[in-house]
């Protein structure tokens with residue numbers, strides 16, 4: 001009997017969800033509140049039109065993950081596009097993907113999901129409203145895939161005097177263009193990618209830019225390219241070995257921020273780093289910091305302080321595990337998602353969350369692999385999920401490991417190590433590519449590319465040349481290990497990782513080869 005899947009959202013997680021449902025003979029119905037696909041990547045200049053918008057990106061945004069590492073496995077991003085894409089390219093890629101797989105007919109646009117509730121027979125009732133009709137409707141589904149993103153409810157910090165401050169205060173989701181801040185003295189609060197991007201952009205027009213960082217020190221910052229290779233093909237490929245306990249915040253334990261230009265700005269003093277804010281004052285638009293220093297005449301404060309995980313259409317316990325669990329972990333983790341493999345609520349295995357990840361690596365291939373895993377499970381074509389108890393044990397373990405591995409500022413309860421995670425899911429799905437099979441099917445040249453090229457989703461797997469910290473220790477001893485783990489990403493490391501520039505290589509990895517490859521193993 002046909003099985004129906006409700007998909008909520010048509011962004012970069014909802015679109016592969018539709019595609020994978022179709023591939024698995026499930027019937028997807030996607031609800032999208034906007035009149036377009038692409039979610040937050042569809043840029044809208046709300047500052048110009050003075051209206052609300054779903055889009056949280058800014059005009060100058062570039063992806064912080066390279067195109068090679070950001071592609072869906074079955075539809076490579078065109079080789080002649082730049083390595084890091086601005087939103088126009090991302091929009092175009094999303095449109096091309098949807099058109100290529102004919103996904104649009106499966107989307108109900110301008111339709112907002114209001115409530116998703118479980119029925120006694122374990123199916124889901126989806127209550128929704130179509131904007132033009134103003135009348136609530138309901139439909140029942142066998143499965144739900146929640147693809148509504150987690151960047152729509154801004155997190156504001158709480159500082160003394162925020163209500164008294166005379167300057168402008170905004171959250172970064174409202175930031176659209178630097179030009180609106182010409183000749184202003186601006187303080188950006190935060191140390192993630194958006195904070196750094198915005199601060200750098202502002203230096204071109206603002207009279208002075210400051211950046212306030214909670215810990216008082218800069219996070220690890222990686223330039224876009226290292227030795228001619230995109231940084232995410234090198235740095236982001238480091239899974240954190242589970243035996244490793246890290247006392248502070250070395251590169252691999254935190255999310256590094258990607259920005260090439262910030263070094264220049266710091267060197268030139270066009271961006272000045274300040275510690276956490278102590279108080280905002282009305283007098284002279286002053287801001288006092290925890291180290292006792294004071295800035296005067298600050299015109300604008302931009303809070304680039306993240307977002308809450310929020311699914312207003314769902315009961316919260318479904319994705320947080322309920323109050324008891326929250327109490328255990330809330331003190332240590334900034335976000336809580338009580339989900340097996342960051343996807344399944346142990347109590348409700350027929351609802352899946354796609355894209356709920358603070359990832360080291362691009363979210364696009366992660367969403368695609370999650371969708372493949374979920375639809376294979378829904379279809380019943382792979383080994384079923386473990387018992388509720390086992391799933392809960394696994395989530396506890398994930399949090400306990402997280403406590404050991406990540407420094408406080410990076411303790412996100414939805415953090416994933418990109419490649420190990422992709423490996424685990426691809427093994428479940430049955431698309432984990434074995435080198436010998438690759439060699440047999442495609443010959444030596446493709447095998448070499450597969451083995452020594454980038455670990456893009458096109459290959460699905462980094463298969464054994466990854467430099468494991470323990471192996472490095474065994475082979476080269478403590479001093480080199482220390483340098484390897486905590487030193488710069490020097491050419492030595494790069495050589496060890498054996499990565500090659502994918503630009504030329506990627507041309508060989510044609511669409512057909514990729515599809516065939518997945519089916520062959």
Ligand SMILES: Cc1cc2nc3c(=O)[nH]c(=O)nc-3n(C[C@H](O)[C@H](O)[C@H](O)COP(=O)(O)OP(=O)(O)OC[C@H]3O[C@@H](n4cnc5c(N)ncnc54)[C@H](O)[C@@H]3O)c2cc1C
Nearest residue numbers: 009011012013033039040063064112113148149355362363
């Ligand atoms: C500034 C910024 C930069 C980023 N840069 C990168 C990057 O370079 N690389 C990367 O991999 N990731 C990046 N990310 C992470 C980002 O979350 C993902 O790239 C991606 O946009 C998430 O896709 P999504 O489909 O899960 O969510 P979204 O893009 O948020 O899409 C969700 C969709 O669901 C719809 N929706 C929501 N609620 C409802 C409802 N109740 N009913 C119907 N429809 C609903 C929305 O309208 C939207 O279309 C960035 C995030 C931000 C904020």
